[in-house]
Amino acid sequence: xSLLVVGSxxxxxxxxxxxxxxxxxxxxxxxxxxxxxxxxxVRVVAIVGEDFTExxxxxxxxxxxxxxxxxxxxxxxxFWAGRYSQNLNERTTLATELNxxxxxxxxxxxxxxxxxxxxxxxxxxxxxxxVLSQVxxxxxxxxxxxxxxxxxxxxxxxxxxLKHTQIxxxxxxxxxxLTGEHNLLRAAKHVFKMGPRTLVIKxxxxxxxxxxxxxxxxxPGFPLEEVHDPTGAGDSFAGGFMGxxxxxxxxxxxxxxSAMVYGSVLGSFAVERFGVERLTTLKLAEITRRARLFSKLxxxxx
Amino acid sequence: xSLLVVGSxxxxxxxxxxxxxxxxxxxxxxxxxxxxxxxxxVRVVAIVGEDFTExxxxxxxxxxxxxxxxxxxxxxxxFWAGRYSQNLNERTTLATELNxxxxxxxxxxxxxxxxxxxxxxxxxxxxxxxVLSQVxxxxxxxxxxxxxxxxxxxxxxxxxxLKHTQIxxxxxxxxxxLTGEHNLLRAAKHVFKMGPRTLVIKxxxxxxxxxxxxxxxxxPGFPLEEVHDPTGAGDSFAGGFMGxxxxxxxxxxxxxxSAMVYGSVLGSFAVERFGVERLTTLKLAEITRRARLFSKLxxxxx
Numbered sequence: 059x060s061l062l063v064v065g066s067x068x069x070x071x072x073x074x075x076x077x078x079x080x081x082x083x084x085x086x087x088x089x090x091x092x093x094x095x096x097x098x099x100v101r102v103v104a105i106v107g108e109d110f111t112e113x114x115x116x117x118x119x120x121x122x123x124x125x126x127x128x129x130x131x132x133x134x135x136x137f138w139a140g141r142y143s144q145n146l147n148e149r150t151t152l153a154t155e156l157n158x159x160x161x162x163x164x165x166x167x168x169x170x171x172x173x174x175x176x177x178x179x180x181x182x183x184x185x186x187x188x189v190l191s192q193v194x195x196x197x198x199x200x201x202x203x204x205x206x207x208x209x210x211x212x213x214x215x216x217x218x219x220l221k222h223t224q225i226x227x228x229x230x231x232x233x234x235x236l237t238g239e240h241n242l243l244r245a246a247k248h249v250f251k252m253g254p255r256t257l258v259i260k261x262x263x264x265x266x267x268x269x270x271x272x273x274x275x276x277x278p279g280f281p282l283e284e285v286h287d288p289t290g291a292g293d294s295f296a297g298g299f300m301g302x303x304x305x306x307x308x309x310x311x312x313x314x315x316s317a318m319v320y321g322s323v324l325g326s327f328a329v330e331r332f333g334v335e336r337l338t339t340l341k342l343a344e345i346t347r348r349a350r351l352f353s354k355l356x357x358x359x360x
Numbered sequence: 361x362s363l364l365v366v367g368s369x370x371x372x373x374x375x376x377x378x379x380x381x382x383x384x385x386x387x388x389x390x391x392x393x394x395x396x397x398x399x400x401x402v403r404v405v406a407i408v409g410e411d412f413t414e415x416x417x418x419x420x421x422x423x424x425x426x427x428x429x430x431x432x433x434x435x436x437x438x439f440w441a442g443r444y445s446q447n448l449n450e451r452t453t454l455a456t457e458l459n460x461x462x463x464x465x466x467x468x469x470x471x472x473x474x475x476x477x478x479x480x481x482x483x484x485x486x487x488x489x490x491v492l493s494q495v496x497x498x499x500x501x502x503x504x505x506x507x508x509x510x511x512x513x514x515x516x517x518x519x520x521x522l523k524h525t526q527i528x529x530x531x532x533x534x535x536x537x538l539t540g541e542h543n544l545l546r547a548a549k550h551v552f553k554m555g556p557r558t559l560v561i562k563x564x565x566x567x568x569x570x571x572x573x574x575x576x577x578x579x580p581g582f583p584l585e586e587v588h589d590p591t592g593a594g595d596s597f598a599g600g601f602m603g604x605x606x607x608x609x610x611x612x613x614x615x616x617x618s619a620m621v622y623g624s625v626l627g628s629f630a631v632e633r634f635g636v637e638r639l640t641t642l643k644l645a646e647i648t649r650r651a652r653l654f655s656k657l658x659x660x661x662x
Binding site for chain 2: 265274282
């Protein structure tokens, strides 16, 4: 089924102990769309500048990614620069230049308005809400990502958007900040009162925890010998997760559990190379193989 | 089969946001023995002072715990005092009084010398080695715990003891410190060269990771709404783990995976109450039920 994502399409400068790139295609929506496209057709809503050229467009071509909703305007695209510590466990942001993103007013092309799976990437909650209001049919499921900035600065707007959200996908710190509760199970109960019935807590190398009001599911981080660039891991997770749900076409306990695994699979591939590179070379057979490795990694008999 | 543990039997003063105890039975060997006794008979090798009375002895009574090897000498028992932060994620040691533990020279009673499962708790590697040398038949499996203190101060002695160890059970920081390698999979390869073919990395609320030279297994931390006292979680994990192996009587991929789950089950119970309390009220049916919850927590279909 149709999956729509709104979020950033950007350029990143990334430095890790394994290398450095000055300018590579990035942004949450880019990682999300590439990851999700292995499972279902993806429609992207974003804004880019004149520096987004045929070269960048080509990365998405020949995949099931519709860029009709990517508005190109005068100016430069969103730019982010960051450096990771020796052990990749700390990240320093060196630059954040919003550029054309500062005036982003998402407009859905008519052909997007029947999207049944929607992912609201980490942008201003008011813009997330405006995307939802442009969707004509009631979507099957709405997923949402956010961050400390919006939790602090626009709490009322975030609360309003959360009322229309079924799946909240954030990290532990954001969960604690949003709910004012350190314990994640108790925090989830606060989230349930805000709207979402499913909380997916992304925990980086420690995997992800799903707290649904009827069940709990935990998936470990995939142990890798080499992580080259953690950028976009969470967005690739979200893409694999929502892409799998859109492919399944229904949201229930079993598909949510599998979505967690496929999200983790895509997140684990994303970090193997710089930027979106690994997501562009991936084969379906590799995804299936790694999903099976997740089974081996976690299965036991009592 | 017979399981032997050497380690500390102590008194603890513990302060957490949920309460405070001035003097409660503690020590790694206490947690280990109580946890393991749900699976197999346990033989304890430790030293205590005159303050270890009938009251403390009674905690172990009517369980399959043999205290013949607990030497009682003039003086006071090992004493530890610690305070946990509001979120239980940080611990400050307020006092460590070795007392009679400073002169601990473990001596195995004759009846212990045929022990086939052995756990060398976190004590001086030279003493760990001396315990092994007193075991007459070649043990089926030797597990070992250690800490930063021994890794820094007695590296040669630790290396020597590790040569006779099959399962190393430590936390992430200790793994990194011991091997000088941040990546846990690469760290495990260093450990394999030291002797153990199995590395169990305890990760607190994030669960545990087992890296064997033939397979990898991950178990999550059990999500709990209330953790009252994290003290002894790792030792209870070790007790559940080794106890299960001793009960199974054989060490293979399947029993190692199950041991990880039962270790996690016992660790998760231990933190529900102060000190060893929860380990003394636990029923076998509760253990079985929680082990099944671990299945639900982690199972999925592709």
